[in-house]
Amino acid sequence: MSGRSLQAFTTGISVAGQNVANANTPGYIREELNLDPSSSYRSGSLVFGTGVQVSGIRQQINTFLETRVHAAKGDLAASSAKSGIYSQLETVLNELGDDDLSTALSDFFSAIQNLANEPDQATLRQALIGQGTDLARDITDLRTRVDEIRSSQNLQLQDLVKEANALIDEIDRLNPQITQVEAGGLLQSDAGALRTQRYNALQRLSEIVPVQYRDRGDGGIDVFMGGDWLILDGAKQNLEIFSQPDRGLSLSYVRTTSTRSLLPDGAGQLRGIIDGRDEIAGGFIDDLDRLTANLVGEFNRIYSSGDGAVGYTALLSERGISDTAAALNAAGLPFNVKHGGFDLKVVNQATGEVTTTRITIDLDGLNANDTTLASLTAVVGAVTNVTASIDTSGRLSLAAANGYELKFGDDTSGALAALGINTFFSGKDSGSIAVQQSLRADPRLLATGRGGGPGDNRNVAALARVLDTPIPGLQGQSLTGFYESVVSKIGQSAAAESGLAQGSNAYLQSLLSQREQYSGVSLDEETIKIMEFQRSFQSAARLISTIDELLGVLMNM
Structure with a gap:
């Protein structure tokens, strides 16, 4: 005894x-x-x-409490990841300071108004083109900075998948060791050191992906992720990365190696990174693209009806059409084309005589004769002193005869803006917007008037009103109003996510305190x-x- x-x-x-x-x-x-x-x-x-x-x-150890700790760690990790992406996005926006897009838009339209007051001033033409170039550069720079955030998150995702796989491997390696030491559950003692290693690996894994575990009774555990398994009855599957294009980048996504199950929604650092990368940063790019597309579309729609101090001797449409026999409103152009027409003006450079031909864009859907790129080319090419053709990229090529130049006006169809003929901006989104190279090379081409000759400011005056005009594509908001609402939404969402992260952390700390009381020393x-x-x-x-x-x-x- x-x-x-x-x-x-x-x-x-x-x-x-x-x-x-x-x-x-x-x-x-x-x-x-x-x-x-x-x-x-x-x-x-x-x-x-x-x-x-x-x-x-x-x-x-209290297994129920451990399960709650795992879930809380996953919730906090997801929320913290998204909150971090919001912070990076706000930093990018705040770094612009007084040079944000709202200011750039205002400066651009101020230059338009200045030119409207003195349409014949060459320096003001150059200033407008310069402000437009600055605005386009600010937009593309902002897009680049946000894409850098998305790319950095993508790299972090790849590193986390490697870490998660190492943890899965460690748990799978420890399972049989624990079973052996504990004699398959026959002993009344725990393999303490080995179990601690496994619990720590499971804790960290729960921060990366949402996992649950089940005790097998012999000392081993099965590990599940969502509705799928990672470790089950001695079998194991890891995570793997596959790529998909998204908003101009090739991004990584996660699935299991055997069952090909996608990462479940909800908790975990990986889910937070993917949601932050695609929904927060990607959502901002969607809004920026939307703003840019409506700026380009609305501005070019009005601009294309004007003419400059000189016309074009030759020009090539910015956008091509693969199916030249398709109706223009069904040819995949980025901007709408509707039933209407535009004026094609052939100007004698020696005499100044103008011959105007009305080019009809028939898109009424009747008689199967809707205007196609091929039929438009034929109609324009039939105009005296004009040559028209389609190049190998499906772009419309126009050239005036020697001694003549081409001008345009009164486009009610939107065809010129959609094709990229006689436009101010090139591109269609935040990654491609720029001022047309032809205008930067020769500011005299800038379309300030509408056929009235020197002093005619009707076109540039109409352009000056675009800034404050409600645009249907922006939910009836103006350009600056829409952008300011986007920035405000980011600030509000960032504050909400930060509050959620703080709440998740407070809850986790409460659970960890309970865990310390039960399992701590x-x-x-x-x-x-x-x-x-x-x-x-x-x-x-x-x-x-x-x-x-x-x-x-x-x-x-």
Whole structure:
């Protein structure tokens, strides 16, 4: 009896010492010695105890609480990832300071108004083209900066997948080791160090992807992600990356290697990165593209009806059409074309005589004769002193005869703007917008008037009104109003996500505090246990000494 007691109390001191030694070890789970009365025996009419026996050494862990901690870690990781992307996006927008897009738009339209007041001033023409170039550059620079955020998040995603796979491998490696040490669950003791390693790996994995686990009863665990498995009955599958194009970039996405299941929605750092990259940063690009497309489309629609101090001797449409037999409103052009027409003016450079031909754009859907690029080319090419053709890229090529130049006017169809003929801006989105090279090369081409000659400011005056005009494609908002609403929405969403992250962190800290109380090491409590086991050991030793003395007395009788 006393021998078993000494062994039990020595074991208790050893377990408490192990806890004290690991009090500051991250992720350590407190161990506890389980003691039971040893088997009793009967002597005559009496039943005697035989002392104490060690029934096992167990980690003190609350699996339900651990499950809540895993979920809370995943929620916080996802929210923190998205909050971080909001912060990066706000930093990019704030770095512009007074030179943000609202200011650039205002400066651009101020230059238009200045030219409207003095349409014949060459310096004001050049200033307008310069302001337009600055505006286009600001838009493309902003797009580039946001794309850099998306690319950096993409690299982080790839690193996290590697880390997640290493953690899955570690859990899968530890499972059989724990099973072997614990004899398939037959022992009443835990493989504490190995289990701690596995719990720590599981904790970190739960931050990266939403995982749940199930104890198999033999010391091993099965690990699940969403509705799929990562480790199951000794089988394992990792995560893999596959790429898809998204808004001009090749981006990485995640799925399982065997079942090809996609990363589930919800928690985890990977999900937060993907949502932040695609929905937050990508959503801003969508808004920026929308703003740019409506700026280009609305501005060019009005601009293309005007003419400059000189006309074009030759020009090539910006956009091509692959199916030259398709109706223009079904040919895949980025801007709408409707039933109407435009004026083609052939100007004699020597005399200034203007011959105007009305080019009809028939898109009424009747009689199967809607205007195609091929039919438009034929009609324009039939105009005296004009040559028209389609190049190998499906672009319309126009050239005036020697001594003549081409001007345009009164486009009610939108065909010129859609094709990119006689326009101010080239491109169609935030990644491609620019001022037409022909205008930068020769500012005299800038279309300020509408056929009225020197002093005619009708076209540029109409352009000046675009800034404050409600645009249907922007939900009835003006250009500056739409952009300011986008920036405001980002600020509000960033504040909301930051608040969510703070709330998630507070909840997690509450759970970790509960976990620390249950599974953590209290030096005071362990010191008390050591002292108790020490006194118990001393008492058991004293009992042995007493029995030894009694036996000595008996022997000497």
